[in-house]
Amino acid sequence: MNVWLWALAALATLLLAAYALRAAGRAATAGAPAFRDMTFAVAFGYVLAAAALAGGVWLWVQPGAVFFRWAVQFFAMATAAAFLFRLAGRHVGTEATRKAFRQMPLTAAFGLLTILLYAVTAIFADILAPYGQSEVVGAVNMLPGGDPATGGDPAHPLGTDQIGRDLMSRLIYGAQNTVGIAFATTCIAFFLGGSLGFLAATIGGWLDNLLARAVDVLMAIPSLIFALLLMTIASAWAGNQQWQLTLYMVIIIAVIDSTRVFRLARAVGQSIVVMDYIEAAKLRGEGLGYLIFREILPNATAPLLAEFGLRFCFVFLTIAALSFLGVGIQPPLADWGTMVRDLAQFINFAAFSPLAAALPLMAAGAIALLTVAVNFVVDWMLHRSSGLKD
């Protein structure tokens, strides 16, 4: 009850402060339009933001708020990196890329930079990683930080896992395995869903009905449970061949995710096939392939590309989830989902030793960071493609 009273009092204070802010602003500027036409909601928003900022500062000076300080430090560094990246992009490259960088928001610059770093890491994993991904190199469960005083080792700056493998190497190889497989899976899903969706939209009739209903049936089953079920069946077929199981996983996730792509491609395609230029091409006597790939596809790239970014995140999370559950990418291959599962119990030590809790959080953070980065870039592309239509 007491808590509610406090909350109520805080709200009342904020409301009063908002009113005072607006009145003070009006008096001080003698009715400048910015304050004169300000609605109460906007004034309240300003006050709320100021209160949140003050709360942040208060939290920063608390001794226990280690993760909050890390997060703020990371946020500041990320902002600076994104700013520098955008600055560099504005001065290097062709006229077209420089123009794109000039209009780019900071979030998109951060997303691009992150994706670029992940790609470099994945491609050059063999060169970048100090140890092999399944190599046991030191004591078990060494903490990150590289400082012997806190239980680290300078040779393993991010620590080691439960059987003594170097975590930094495993994170780097994880980029190759998890991201690489997710990318391949998304590509297959797009090829399947996209071509069938456009086909359904262009031909219509019974084919459209058949495909759409089949997709409805697949979509009616919760996707993670469906994937688990199919993976269980597949693991019986695969026997001891680990690479076969991975292949099955790629196909299963691709088929399940292609249903979402199909829906989008069909909807986008349907709004394009009614255009007069499609009619003109049909009346010219053009074939199906020309219609789909030369007339429809170029006009559908913007929404499809945006969907590709989102779909990639979902696929990526599905793979991590399956690996976390033990049916995804198989050991000894390094994979972020598996790493989170293996080190998960260290979360319990967060209150006593933030460094120990950081062990599973690094892999989880790698997943989260990529997802956020991809979404930033997708948001920007969607905004650009919709802006071009205006």
Place this chain on the structure above:
Amino acid sequence: MADHLLKIRDLRLEGRADETWHPIVNGIDLDLGRGEVLGLIGESGAGKSTLGLAAMGFTRDGVRISGGTVEFDGIDLVNAPLAEKRRLLGKRIAYVAQSAAASFNPAHRIIDQHTEAPVQHGLMSERESEEDAMRLYERLRLPNPDEIGFRYPHQVSGGQLQRAMTAMAMSCRPDLIIFDEPTTALDVTTQIEVLAAIRDIVDQFGTAAIYITHDLAVVAQMADRIKVLLRGDEVEEAPTREMLESPQEDYTRSLWAVRSFERPEKPAPAADAVPVISVRGIDAAYGDTRVLHDVSFDIHEGRTVAVVGESGSGKSTTARCITGLLPPVKGTIRLEGEDLPPDYRRRSKDQLRQVQMIYQMADTALNPRKTVGEILGRPIEFYMGLRGRERRRRVEQLLDEIELPASQFIDRLPSELSGGQKQRVGIARALAAEPRFIICDEVTSALDQLVAEGILKLLARLQDERKLSYMFITHDLATVRAIADEVVVMKDGEVVEQGDKRQMFTPPHHPYTDLLLSSVPEMDPDWLTTLLEERGRENLGDAAIDRMNG
């Protein structure tokens, strides 16, 4: 200062594009007295809509007022606080948009949207406002005025919706209404009803109005004074009669001259000549709904047949039957004496090549992701098998023929072209196939008059050079007068009258043709008054119009 309701001085408006501000309106002065109607005319891009909105102290996103004053009844609208503008807009200043269908919220009944403003401004109770709405509907001669407001916007026709919107603007009895092209999207016969209704109600309540349009004949009926705009500058302003009789500026005169384009009459085709296209007794249906009944006409070499009628009369359906997109249920279509397969998928490449089409909306007719060179190159490659440099040379020739310099235009995307240029590219794409026969589906109705005239002249020249035959679908009789050799009048899927142009424009007519012809606005400011009187006398007023509309 009661004699000036609206006073605009040196108003400058700027729009934001490519991160800089570009001028849209450069210092316009405008005065409007109480009860006066001012016509604003100009081509698209002249800034007339932006100016109309600025007269309410409002700008669209990305547009700003960079200078000048707007004074409404002594109130400075540019610097007025938002709260004060809110009290004025809807109550003392109202706005009627071009597309009523897009301006009404489809999720609410018409009358609920009507009563919103009076109730909000505290002028009437909901009940009083509803009754007032019904009286207004009656005055605007909407059918079933007691009942029509309780329908949703999609349940009434376009012309009725436009009148309902005028009623809505009247709901608070404003001092000023801005009409932004309220009849541009309507058929001629519907347009008359809306024009008469607007003029009536503006007269009765002594409301001042700014009437924005690009149609001179319309503005001549509505306005006391006319102001001509060109690219954000005022060209001239004068009382309507004076402006019509003796325009001072060259630009105004060129606007006036558009309707004078007319082609010399061609000799009738020989009696034994085989028509290029012969439509023989076709019936067509969408599902179970018959939309065409026994349509027949011939189109001879080098001649233009105009197919006229209001929307829903089956003009475009006839075109779809000829192209094979909608196979007719009955009847045949012959190309130079040979039967064409009813479905386009069964036609040979050569048959497809002979029949080409130019579309109404050039925006949707050109693939936005392809350059002009690709758009024109494809039919050349597809039909003639030309590739590489030969193909490019042919594209350049085509661009020459449609009077667009090849070096400038060949690599542009459709979004980088103006409306008239897009339509020219559409024409070139049809020409690229080297056809005998082209269907022109309302090709000029989306264009300004000056641009439309250019397109008509181009089509006429190409016809003379290449002995092309045109089927010209239109609802604009001025266009028919300009370009047609023969006319086919359609109504409800049937041909009601056909013959050569001279015959069609001399009485006696079929009553429907008469209605269409008399509905075309003329430049005479007394035209609407005279027409309404005549129709009233002949008892061919609303009742007849309703009967004609079925």
